Amino acid sequence: MTDQQARGIRDAARDGAAERGLAAGESGSRILGPDASVAAFPLGGIGTGNVSIGARGELRDWEISNHPDKGTWLPFTFFAVRAEPTGGDAVVRMLESRLQAPHEGDSGHHIGKVGGLPRLQSSRFRGEYPIATVDFDDDRLPVRVRLTAFTPLVPLDADDSGIPAAVFRYTITNPTDDAVRVNLAAAMSNPVAITGHNVFQFPEYAGMPTVEFRDDGRIRGLAFGTDLEPDDVRYGTATLTTTDEVTATPCWPVDFWQDGIQLFWDAFTATGRLEPSPVFSLDGGDVARLPKLRTGSISVENELGPGETRDIEFVLAWHTPNRPKAWNGMVGLPNTHADDIVQNQYATRYADAWAAACDVTTRLPELEAATRAFHDALYDSTLPMEVVDAVTSTLVAARSTTCFRIADGTGEGRFAAWEGSFDHAGSCEGTCTHVWNYAQTLAALFPSLERNARRNEFLNETLPDGRMRFRTNSVFDAEPLEFHPAVDGQMGTVVRLYREWRFSGDDDFLRELWPAAKRAVDFAFTAWDSNGDGVLDSQQHNTYDIEFYGENSLANSMFIAALAAAARMAEHLGDSEAAERYGCAADTASELVDRMLYNGEYYDQRLDDVDAHRYQYGTGCLCDQLLGQTLAHLVGLGHILPAGHVKSAVRSIHRHNFRRGFDDYASVQRTYALNDEAGLVLCTWPNGGRPRIPFVYSDEVWTGIEYQVSTNLIYEGFIDEGLEIVRATRARHDGIRRNPWNEAECGNHYARSMASWGVLLALTGAQWDAPAGRLSVAPVDAVFCDGDASIPFTTGTGWGVVELDDDGARLRVLGGHLTAHAVEVTHPRLGRLTASDVALTAADAIPLTITTTPLENSK
């Protein structure tokens, strides 16, 4: 089969996905009109913060200053086009489609938004993270304009996926029979060291902002700075550059009124070219009283012949190196060193924004190829489009303000994260173990960051008695907060240690962390098993931010999974005593938990009086009752409770907790699904027994839980049910109701939403077992389109796609390298296909055909 044929299959598969009833709002390819007013597609890398692009093609949500800041915008910052056909009149437009209602504002649309300048008639936004494209539409404009915007994303490379920059490529096509002179202008204000906004809604600055024009021979454009000291927490630089020749107004005239934008617009309208210095003699004035806002602009000129297409590319880069050396969060971790600073990891790589812009510009072909390969591996896959949509859209959380990397002198840095990002502050500090339990995306795409987190959790946060602090303050060398340990967080972190070791095959890593891991496991017996029967039953703090009492399915499914994982790790390290002990304990717990908590349909909580303590669930059908089982499936541990009961239980979760409408629902908790929306409720009481005051999130709908349940449903064979949940989740995020690229829980870009990658793993059956050197995939039928499938995979060192058709399977490494003793593909019709001792590199991404070895269909 030729490459072209393969592409044809993928295209057909894609069309197939569309045929399978995915409406625009539900499909993986997010096509949005200008009315998708809450859509905001974040650009920016891991630990860099973001600038987002809205559905109209506008820049929004400037969050580049080491804290979340939804809704912020930068005055006088936009792109504009001027197109003048030979012998015709020039048409001048801002490169956004028209502003949509409401047009509220206590002074109308703000001057800085230049709402009165003409926009393009319409736009069509296609968001396929990490790549956004916007097709603009205006029958008055003599050229067609498409914007492509992205920040490089290279799987397995957290550094190249963490560049503080974004590419804006405007593709101009002249469909006419005449030449058209096209000028593209970019205007931008200084985004660095903004401290707030004055009563006129103009930014206020620490220090004095600056802007100048710079040209280093390769790139040229606007360079923004400040007179703050480099160790000031607000210090930073930013750039807007291009490789094209430009005319520029390096700094607009500064006055109380909007003279700068008037002169810019008039000049650009007249000729498309900008004057190097103000041509209008400005009055003097009290400079100290004038706004500090500093704005500059550049313009690129091209002559496009009939039918010609040309790209004009801008790179926006920023460099705000310093963070406070403290969470400054609201959970209560002491801010021991809040007056000191730490540096972002990217600052060890780039001296300033100009250096980042240079790097992106110089290496763009390579970086873009990797980014597109990753994009294509997902968007050209045969995976259900809602799943592609879910995994890519939630991957944003890893590159949002939720996550960051602190330089520590090692070159690796320290990975740290909030649970999520409130609109203007981080939400719940400390890389919370019980929330991050659910996330699978980083482990699959940037596993070094997860290993980094495990090192911190076991080496710095696990006490001599085995108690693990579930929120880290040691990433800032700061005093801990004394609080209950979290049973689910602590047990899950053991499973995740197993996951990270198994994915990396790094025995040194495991050996270093193992003593603490053992203490953490043993702690469960002493702290949470009051009667010594091997089932947890004491006061158990957990991810619902309350204490469960008595034997319950959440804690114990996690406990069993941790024991099973610990037994495997112990065995590998030759710690046979521990291996034996944990293995037996797992068996005992499994048997007892099944006996105590299985109610004939699902697993619940054993309590004599469900109201003796507030915030329990008792007889409820809890979405997370099998969280330990989901995690066990994901790391290849198989069933940890009787398979039949697991199957019944996970099915009952879908049956009882998935709602197809919320009109008659009554919840007094936070609201994530309502009216005609569908979603999975955290707990229901199909048999009665609802506590007077159940746990405080019981009636909520969390996307992270939806994905973990979907994952488990798919592992247990309930594919339709699993995908129905994913479709519901994504349908709620349609750009009109909610932002497609932001699944919020307690904060935007909530870490738990990255449970989505588990759905992909369940559908593809992909497992990478580095110690065994075995890559296996076993896609479910739903992944096939007309008999063919193309599915992505990652390992600790390389990634690519596996393609299956009626004749066999192929493995293509698209990035990194893959050395494996065995590759096993379970083909639903052909059985097991294997290859042995492969050693592949991405090189030029040539497809590799696996030797087909038809075996007995052991399925």
Place this chain on the structure above:
Amino acid sequence: MTDQQARGIRDAARDGAAERGLAAGESGSRILGPDASVAAFPLGGIGTGNVSIGARGELRDWEISNHPDKGTWLPFTFFAVRAEPTGGDAVVRMLESRLQAPHEGDSGHHIGKVGGLPRLQSSRFRGEYPIATVDFDDDRLPVRVRLTAFTPLVPLDADDSGIPAAVFRYTITNPTDDAVRVNLAAAMSNPVAITGHNVFQFPEYAGMPTVEFRDDGRIRGLAFGTDLEPDDVRYGTATLTTTDEVTATPCWPVDFWQDGIQLFWDAFTATGRLEPSPVFSLDGGDVARLPKLRTGSISVENELGPGETRDIEFVLAWHTPNRPKAWNGMVGLPNTHADDIVQNQYATRYADAWAAACDVTTRLPELEAATRAFHDALYDSTLPMEVVDAVTSTLVAARSTTCFRIADGTGEGRFAAWEGSFDHAGSCEGTCTHVWNYAQTLAALFPSLERNARRNEFLNETLPDGRMRFRTNSVFDAEPLEFHPAVDGQMGTVVRLYREWRFSGDDDFLRELWPAAKRAVDFAFTAWDSNGDGVLDSQQHNTYDIEFYGENSLANSMFIAALAAAARMAEHLGDSEAAERYGCAADTASELVDRMLYNGEYYDQRLDDVDAHRYQYGTGCLCDQLLGQTLAHLVGLGHILPAGHVKSAVRSIHRHNFRRGFDDYASVQRTYALNDEAGLVLCTWPNGGRPRIPFVYSDEVWTGIEYQVSTNLIYEGFIDEGLEIVRATRARHDGIRRNPWNEAECGNHYARSMASWGVLLALTGAQWDAPAGRLSVAPVDAVFCDGDASIPFTTGTGWGVVELDDDGARLRVLGGHLTAHAVEVTHPRLGRLTASDVALTAADAIPLTITTTPLENSK
């Protein structure tokens, strides 16, 4: 003609208005669906602040604490219904229609908004200020529910129009054949002394908020307080009361989690009745760490027989008596006494919120009758509905956070106002003379407040040399800001002194202010007429916040109007020297201005080099070129420039400056009209000559200017053109684009928007000349429907309607009293109808027929 016949005519007229092509969004009766997400109908009186009601029937925008605060909401504050048919299941709903997208929020819909509780399927909001009605629609609910909400408005009575309270009347109808038990509950949190919001978006409080249940035998309900001292600037009380019997939970259990709302909702759902104390044993805890939010709830029960309708009425009252004794604004007036407090005028009348609630409840029949009479005089009039809509909707500004009254020990208080209200702070302090120049509403409805402002301007703010400070700081006994005087503000204030004296007939008032007024007029000659030719030509600060230079139409039309008004006042006071001098000066200026500035089509600005100074208009067609003429018409001064030229000029403003779309418009200024909207641009340059940088608002669209131009167009006979502008203004405020009850300029509820009443005066030709004792009306044809007209009028002491038909005219006094030597009605077909020496009172509002005296048709 019977009363019924008269009503029939009015109904027909109303239908006629509908037939004249006013779509729903354009009609005076604002009918809005739940999607009108930016609609907010303010309740509250003059100088009390507001709570608003949204299109879904929800409470929003709590601005009762002496400063603007758009977007604020109060957690757990709502009404709810439970309806249980005999033998059937109870249906329980919040009394709002469903939440509309977007559903963004960094933690979903906030707990305090209880977004997860079931709402009613739909709603239909009818906003006819000052009365709002909401019809709820839900096919599951066995009863029909209508909400009527208002704050009393009594024309000519600023006190009874300034009660800090609002009535919420739920009218329940049982359309079924079975009895239905209906419980109506109201829940509310303490709104007093909120200082901000914490990271969880819950309010933070100064002091400790309290809530208790109180019953004084007449009214009962929730009483909110604080432990702050009564002289604390944040001190206050609030109440939610009813006259019905209630069950209550005076204070919900307090905890970090939402146990209170859970217990409330469960109890209300179960029985509709509330428990006096928490029934669930709550754990102890660290009370100091717990939220200070205090919430209570009451429930009213009724049994409705088949077909029965019953009203359940709640009164919300508040009392936040103290304001800082300073503007604390951003224009720069010194905050000399910012640490002291002053009291709101209403605090001299009511000791606390409970007293206000008692007063409203006790006097409700009387207060509501007056409110409805005013409402009906407008909404049952034959005025074009867009004009009714405009005058009532902008009247909101007078009862918004823009205006306030300071207790001064006199019983009258000091009236003071911002230009408008930013979302969270006042905009531009000092009752700015050049902005308030345009407002006509207060002068017609609450003339005592305008007289109060004139006293302050002339007695406290006019210096010995005649320079008037155009922003008052003396209302706070504070130091002035030294700044240019404003030519338009100063001249306009002279015209407004004439207006207030003429409307009141209060010679003592005139006599007291006249010396300062003379100085203010004389100042123009010395300060602004550099060459002594009698035309103003120096540096002239004005309402565009910049300086005009040279002879210009804005300043000089105001100058001539002021001279004409001054001559009349001088004459009345027997100051014949001044009368002669001002009269001659007016004639001279009129002749010279016409010669210098009339360009054959309109009046412009004479400048050799329009770019010698920034911010001029030169040859431009300025909307305000005849502002002085508009004001002159409104106060009965007639033409102050040649009538033919005025006619041409005002028509040219409409021709050049009124745009029916903004798609191809390019403005870098603030944006109040865009895309497919229509609106009147402040200035255009039809003959070229646009300055390089024209005055800083030249390309904007201000509703206050639209109304003043519309007023002048109608006075000059261009009725269609005038009404077209009003329709455009109001169409932009449709609840989806912008709030119908908020016309913003530099701030919400902008004072200039109250120019709208001028349109009504122009259409009706109403003039009240108190010194002469003459009330005259001369409605234009457009006011008639099928030969009949009903138009409102006000005088200094009484108000009512004049009804005209083919047989004659009637005058009905609806409030206050009217003593007049002559009443003259110019009937378009019957000519002049008069009555002499009438003395009428509202009494029971009996219609009075004027003796028809057919005179020669002198028109």
